Amino acid sequence: MPQTLHRAHNFNAGPSALPLSVLEKAQAELLDFRGTGMSVMELSHRSAAYDAVHNEAIALLKELMGIPDGYEVLFLQGGASLQFSMIPMNFLQQGQKAAYVMTGSWSEKALKEAKILGVGEAYEAASTKEENYRRIPSIDELKYQPSDAYIHLTSNNTIFGTEWKEYPNTGDVPLIGDMSSDILSTPVDVSKFSMIYAGAQKNLGPSGVTVAIIRKDLLEKANNNIPTMLRYETHAKNNSLYNTPPTFGIYMLGQVLSWVKESGGVEAITKQNVEKANLIYDVIDQSGGFYIGHAESGSRSLMNITFRVKGEELEKQFLVEAKQEGFIGVNGHRSVGGCRASAYNAVPYESCLAFSDFMKKFMAQHG
Amino acid sequence: MPQTLHRAHNFNAGPSALPLSVLEKAQAELLDFRGTGMSVMELSHRSAAYDAVHNEAIALLKELMGIPDGYEVLFLQGGASLQFSMIPMNFLQQGQKAAYVMTGSWSEKALKEAKILGVGEAYEAASTKEENYRRIPSIDELKYQPSDAYIHLTSNNTIFGTEWKEYPNTGDVPLIGDMSSDILSTPVDVSKFSMIYAGAQKNLGPSGVTVAIIRKDLLEKANNNIPTMLRYETHAKNNSLYNTPPTFGIYMLGQVLSWVKESGGVEAITKQNVEKANLIYDVIDQSGGFYIGHAESGSRSLMNITFRVKGEELEKQFLVEAKQEGFIGVNGHRSVGGCRASAYNAVPYESCLAFSDFMKKFMAQHG
Numbered sequence: 001m002p003q004t005l006h007r008a009h010n011f012n013a014g015p016s017a018l019p020l021s022v023l024e025k026a027q028a029e030l031l032d033f034r035g036t037g038m039s040v041m042e043l044s045h046r047s048a049a050y051d052a053v054h055n056e057a058i059a060l061l062k063e064l065m066g067i068p069d070g071y072e073v074l075f076l077q078g079g080a081s082l083q084f085s086m087i088p089m090n091f092l093q094q095g096q097k098a099a100y101v102m103t104g105s106w107s108e109k110a111l112k113e114a115k116i117l118g119v120g121e122a123y124e125a126a127s128t129k130e131e132n133y134r135r136i137p138s139i140d141e142l143k144y145q146p147s148d149a150y151i152h153l154t155s156n157n158t159i160f161g162t163e164w165k166e167y168p169n170t171g172d173v174p175l176i177g178d179m180s181s182d183i184l185s186t187p188v189d190v191s192k193f194s195m196i197y198a199g200a201q202k203n204l205g206p207s208g209v210t211v212a213i214i215r216k217d218l219l220e221k222a223n224n225n226i227p228t229m230l231r232y233e234t235h236a237k238n239n240s241l242y243n244t245p246p247t248f249g250i251y252m253l254g255q256v257l258s259w260v261k262e263s264g265g266v267e268a269i270t271k272q273n274v275e276k277a278n279l280i281y282d283v284i285d286q287s288g289g290f291y292i293g294h295a296e297s298g299s300r301s302l303m304n305i306t307f308r309v310k311g312e313e314l315e316k317q318f319l320v321e322a323k324q325e326g327f328i329g330v331n332g333h334r335s336v337g338g339c340r341a342s343a344y345n346a347v348p349y350e351s352c353l354a355f356s357d358f359m360k361k362f363m364a365q366h367g
Numbered sequence: 368m369p370q371t372l373h374r375a376h377n378f379n380a381g382p383s384a385l386p387l388s389v390l391e392k393a394q395a396e397l398l399d400f401r402g403t404g405m406s407v408m409e410l411s412h413r414s415a416a417y418d419a420v421h422n423e424a425i426a427l428l429k430e431l432m433g434i435p436d437g438y439e440v441l442f443l444q445g446g447a448s449l450q451f452s453m454i455p456m457n458f459l460q461q462g463q464k465a466a467y468v469m470t471g472s473w474s475e476k477a478l479k480e481a482k483i484l485g486v487g488e489a490y491e492a493a494s495t496k497e498e499n500y501r502r503i504p505s506i507d508e509l510k511y512q513p514s515d516a517y518i519h520l521t522s523n524n525t526i527f528g529t530e531w532k533e534y535p536n537t538g539d540v541p542l543i544g545d546m547s548s549d550i551l552s553t554p555v556d557v558s559k560f561s562m563i564y565a566g567a568q569k570n571l572g573p574s575g576v577t578v579a580i581i582r583k584d585l586l587e588k589a590n591n592n593i594p595t596m597l598r599y600e601t602h603a604k605n606n607s608l609y610n611t612p613p614t615f616g617i618y619m620l621g622q623v624l625s626w627v628k629e630s631g632g633v634e635a636i637t638k639q640n641v642e643k644a645n646l647i648y649d650v651i652d653q654s655g656g657f658y659i660g661h662a663e664s665g666s667r668s669l670m671n672i673t674f675r676v677k678g679e680e681l682e683k684q685f686l687v688e689a690k691q692e693g694f695i696g697v698n699g700h701r702s703v704g705g706c707r708a709s710a711y712n713a714v715p716y717e718s719c720l721a722f723s724d725f726m727k728k729f730m731a732q733h734g
Contacts, residue, residue: 005399006399006402012411015409015411018408018409020398027397031387031390031391031394032374038384039385042383043379044380077444078610081610084596085596116592116593116594117594118592201611207615208444228451229449229452242448243448248574248615249575
């Protein structure tokens with residue numbers, strides 16, 4: 001390894017930063033995994049060596065998230081985008097309704113797929129669209145029915161930079177959460193959910209793996225007249241080994257989970273996430289309107305910090321200079337513009353500190 | 368890197384051996400991809416750096432396979448198993464029929480998924496099941512109708528060790544081939560096919576990427592009332608960047624394609640594949656019945672060499688000793704038993720030579 005390894009300040013929204021120690025370990029054992037004489041990519045998914053990788057990752061996720069008994073942990077493919085279809089295919093039946101809480105682009109896509117399917121009826125339980133998704137609805141605002149097949153929410157909105165701070169108790173209505181962009185960033189009471197899912201490429205590992213955590217009583221109610229690969233039951237019955245899983249991605253996910261554990265677990269990570277996000281939010285709040293945060297303060301995401309720079313030309317210049325200074329991925333999502341710093345678990349404190357210093361310096365020069 | 372790198376003789380059926388030079392290159396640039404200060408896994412899929420990786424892989428596949436104009440090359444997820452459902456979802460309509468050529472377990476699964484869908488009618492165009500799939504049907508045996516939505520075949524049967532040597536001219540009936548286990552092993556006239564698909568984990572790279580090559584006139588006829596992620600058109604319109612693709616897998620696939628090109632292209636690889644397979648088939652043929660090949664000689668696969676050892680106890684011992692001698696993955700598929708050596712493109716000649724020597728030695732001791 002070169003002595004002067006160059007590491008970018010990586011604020012990509014996903015795929016995103018991975019812990020350096022995880023990459024170093026993957027590099028060290030890339031040609032010979034644990035003495036097998038093979039790369040982990042070359043192992044059969046039916047081998048004992050791979051089995052250990054697979055089951056270690058499941059066990060670590062259960063431990064770190066405190067997943068109670070009675071849940072299945074699945075490794076799937078296709079990202080959250082495929083889950084948007086698999087959820088209604090599995091859990092919505094003709095004559096049933098499903099409630100969707102609209103908090104941004106990803107909620108919209110989830111609802112759209114439920115409607116395309118045309119089985120049952122999908123409707124909006126609440127929406128802050130008219131407020132440009134600046135906030136998460138309060139629990140009181142949610143309108144859904146005890147007979148609903150499920151209620152779906154997006155825990156963190158990558159594009160708008162908002163995050164749920166408290167989850168509803170939905171009683172007998174299964175609660176389903178897309179946690180792609182904040183899973184493992186902060187403790188979650190899993191027992192409130194019947195299903196949690198997440199694309200791995202933000203807080204869990206590289207792209208190409210999707211985690212689904214599903215309560216068995218929900219699984220048992222699932223439709224069974226759908227394609228085999230799109231049935232959660234298929235993957236639950238086969239420990240996610242019905243067909244060849246994305247083995248290297250699952251290996252990397254396990255390594256990231258080990259890193260979270262070695263870092264002190266989710267609570268220690270949360271503490272650091274709060275410190276990291278505050279470095280940037282504080283600059284915004286103390287800028288006297290030079291920087292304008294998008295999210296309302298009570299709904300602010302720890303993961304995706306979205307803001308504008310006062311004045312269109314100045315914002316362009318900010319983005320150009322940020323890039324010159326080596327801050328990667330600070331442009332807002334192409335659908336909304338502005339600026340966004342994604343400070344996922346693996347983004348170092350030092351990167352957030354450097355970025356907040358840059359923001360201060362830029363304001364001092366142009367404010 | 369240690370000077371005495373241990374490399375196993377890897378005959379896994381998939382995931383399987385990767386070229387050592389590809390692994391070494393991936394290792395060398397795992398922490399800093401082309402000076403970005405990021406791992407390729409940490410790049411945004413919307414970045415210029417990743418875009419180059421993605422488009423390079425597409426261009427190389429087109430070049431190496433001689434894919435004519437008028438075809439889309441897509442990178443999908445979910446393996447061939449998800450394609451079994453996506454194909455009828457996209458290309459079979461109510462009132463239409465689709466013909467499936469039955470040559471093994473994977474054909475059976477493909478047909479089963481078309482039937483589960485319950486749209487249109489899927490039927491058998493031919494089957495060698497009663498002969499325990501020892502051979503590929505002759506082109507004359509195929510029964511299908513000019514009005515069929517498509518005819519589907521499995522080019523190589525991983526489990527039974529058979530392979531098509533010549534493909535039918537199906538005229539106006541779109542021909543669809545699952546080439547998961549022999550893509551790039553031998554030249555194919557792509558223009559005979561309306562669609563070719565393949566899970567990457569045998570000849571193309573690690574698991575978690577599925578390649579689909581689809582003629583645009585077939586795409587244009589596809590159903591559009593299906594989930595967005597399951598429509599080929601979604602991925603074709605977005606250059607396989609509708610959602611986050613498995614970026615590292617696609618990077619590795621591109622590296623494997625570069626290796627094929629540097630090795631002299633598909634024809635040079637074929638020549639070596641023939642030599643490699645013959646090392647083992649010759650031992651079988653000259654064993655006087657000690658080793659019994661499963662496939663008929665005219666249907667033998669270059670990729671998966673399936674055989675039995677005369678006598679159940681001796682076969683067990685053969686598998687034990689093969690393992691002791693460091694030959695990995697030589698057990699037959701759990702559904703059929705026996706022995707199987709998968710000699711994909713990246714399995715070195717030396718491994719096949721060592722295995723054929725082992726087979727000779729074992730026969731000399733026990734024959």
